[in-house]
Every structure is written in C-alpha cells, then in structure tokens.
Amino acid sequence: MTISKARDLKIEFLILCQDDSTGLWLIIRITKNILGTKDADEIQKIILHLVLEFLKKQFIVVGFPLRDGTFKRWHGEPKELVEKIKIDWDQLDREPNLGDVIWFYITEKGSAELKRLNDWKKHHEKNLLNVVQKPKSLLSKLKALFLKKSH
Template identity: 30%
Template sequence: MIGLWQIVDRVRETSPELAGERLVSESLNLVRDMLVVGFKAGSSPYAPNGFKLWPNKDTDAIVEKIGQDWALLGRDPDLADIVWFLPPALNN
C-alpha cells in the first residue's frame, strides 16, 4: 500500500521547487493518475478499524475529498493521515 504522505514526498523529491498550493496540486494530479490506472483509495491502516476501501469510486470525488481533507489538516500529510492506496495488483 502507498500512503498519501509518500506521494507528497515523491513529488517534493522530483520537484523541490514546489511548495504550498503547487505541491498540493501536483500531488493530487499524481493521485488522479494512480486512480485512473486502478489504484483504490481507502482509510489509513493506522485508523482504529484499519484499512477499509472508500465506498466512493468516482475519481473526481476522491481527489476532491483528499484536497478538502488536506486543507483541513493544515499541513502536509503524515503517515496516518487522510488516505492510503491499494495497488491494482492487490485489489482484484
């Protein structure tokens, strides 16, 4: 599984000049690409009930929810924050 925090770190590593809204935007673009190729969004495996797939499967709605939750968080996501992704090979 891949946490949102790892995606943000990867975007930051590949484009260190990005910060603030540009970092959020590029990270959400990568999330969108992942969802399109079959990754599934779910709760953090560190949540009280563990990893559970989100019921909404609509890419735009998922990306919007992540963006809203990130804004409410008020900082870049960390290990247990917001969303994790199950790769296509593991979600059959």
C-alpha cells in the same frame, strides 16, 4: 515538470504502493525530492492530478490500512474521491504526516503499469547509453587512424 520527472514520479509512487499501502505523507516526500520543490500548493496540485489519473485508470485504490492487515477502501467516482482528499488535506492546515488524510494501495492494473514503465525506462536508458558510448568508440577509432597516418 519535465516528462522524465513526471515518469519518475509515477514510477516511484507505484513502487511505494507495490511494497505496501502508502500514506499521502510519503508521496509528498518523494514528490518534493523528484521535482525539487517545496511549494505546498504545487505539490498538492501535482499529487491530486496524479491520484485522479491513477484512480481513473484503476492503478490504485484509496482508503486506510486496518490493524488486521486488511485495507478499508473508499468507494466513489475518482473525481469525488480526489475532492474528498483535497478537502481533508486542506482542513489539516499543515503538511500531512503519517496516518493523515489517505493511504494508497496498488491494483493488478497498477502493477502491470509499473512493470511497463520500468521496462520502458530500462530500454531507453540502455539506448541512451549506447548513443553516449558510440561517439567515444568512434573518436577512439579516428584517433587510432590519425596516429597511423602520422607515423
């Protein structure tokens, strides 16, 4: 996985969790789209690694949304929570669907990280655009200079 794809996956994961509590099934879908893979073992490994990172950094909490609009959080150490998610996921013996295994909800730290990642991406995309445009403008100047000298 490239650094840019890893960053894009982190951004999309946090965006989904920012909008509402987000089910594992949706994280699987965006992981497939961003990474361009359908390998179930690879997808599970990547998602569980990302969930562990996010839990350790307190960017997300895990649990289930309740009918009254609240969120029933699972408590425990990040590694224990990820192990439970993996066990529940493996017991399905299929790809999780809506409502299966676990849901994710963003924290204030997660929202701050999402803002930081988005700001970084915008800044670097702007710089990249400048780098791409400068050679074009330089080429135009060289052409104009050449045309002047040839006439």
